[in-house]
Amino acid sequence: MIxxxxxxxxxxxxxxxxxxxxxxxxxxxxxxxxTTPRAEGRQTLSLPAHIDPVGMLMCVVLAFQVVxxxxxxxxxxxxxKPDPWKMRIGPNAGVFVVAWAGPVFSLIIGLLTxxxxxxxxxxxxxxxxxxxxxxxxxxxxCVNISIALFNLIPLYPLDGYQIVYTLLPxxxxxxxxxxxxxxxxxILALFFLVPFLAGLAGLGDFPLFHLSYYIWxxxxxLISLVVGNIPVDIGSLYKI
Numbered sequence: 728m729i730x731x732x733x734x735x736x737x738x739x740x741x742x743x744x745x746x747x748x749x750x751x752x753x754x755x756x757x758x759x760x761x762t763t764p765r766a767e768g769r770q771t772l773s774l775p776a777h778i779d780p781v782g783m784l785m786c787v788v789l790a791f792q793v794v795x796x797x798x799x800x801x802x803x804x805x806x807x808k809p810d811p812w813k814m815r816i817g818p819n820a821g822v823f824v825v826a827w828a829g830p831v832f833s834l835i836i837g838l839l840t841x842x843x844x845x846x847x848x849x850x851x852x853x854x855x856x857x858x859x860x861x862x863x864x865x866x867x868x869c870v871n872i873s874i875a876l877f878n879l880i881p882l883y884p885l886d887g888y889q890i891v892y893t894l895l896p897x898x899x900x901x902x903x904x905x906x907x908x909x910x911x912x913x914i915l916a917l918f919f920l921v922p923f924l925a926g927l928a929g930l931g932d933f934p935l936f937h938l939s940y941y942i943w944x945x946x947x948x949l950i951s952l953v954v955g956n957i958p959v960d961i962g963s964l965y966k967i
Contacts, residue, residue: 736863737790737799740870741783742774744833745804748874749777751832752807752886756825761813769807777804779884781911785918789939798939799946800870801877801918806884819893826889830875837871837946840864841953848954865950872946880938882917883910 750772753764768776779802786802807825814821844864851861881887888910892900906913918939925936934941 732859733862733866734790736866737870738787740863740867741786741790741800741802741874742778744800744836744867744871744874745782745802746772746774746777747836747871748829748833748878749804749807751828752809752825755828756807756809756814756821759809759821759824760815761809761821761825763810763813764807767808769805779803779805781915782884785915789918797943798873798918799866799943800873801939801942802874803878803884806889822889823893826886826893829886830878833871833875833878837868837875838949838953840868840871841950844868844950845954865954868950868953869943869946872949873942876942876945880914880917882913883907885910885914 749769753769756762756764757770764770771777782803784802786800789798789801792798807829809822809825811818811822814825816824841864844861847864848861851857878886879890881891883906888907892903895903922936925933930936
């Protein structure tokens, strides 16, 4: 059974979280001396400036599948493209730091939201309606942390691609860059096509075919460390 309310919480949280994630890249680029992303209109809270149609579609599809396959906030926005030669710490180091800024920013926001949920819990458990606010806080925390973990996958347009690219020697980096045009297809295959085919082949228990679940599990484990033992079964949040 599809939980429409939970799906809408996930999608709404993703729309806010992806703006903050991409804004983290832009602010870091500016702090390092590159104003190119700001000049391109990326230093804004406006959704159209940051949303990627395919990344958004992935989030929506997974949000409505969350009961059978826990996944919150898996998707991506438009990549922020800084000018490496304007970075005052050097091209590779600059791109490396800017690439990390998004996941770190999302992780911090997720953990801070979980902390708010921890302190707000005693005041939000009064009735079945108010408790939804607590659930929304936990969903928002989970979406942000999931975006941070998901973006470490080294496939374009995710941040992990840029991180790996900057760490490779020149020749290997050039070869690695050739994978960029196939990145989106590889991500969709990894999270949709491959698990489906694996299930048909009877290989559904292999961990590689459950990446969305492990990202969700990692996010929920981090949230549990912050919120403690509040009287909400966050481990079964997707069944709300």
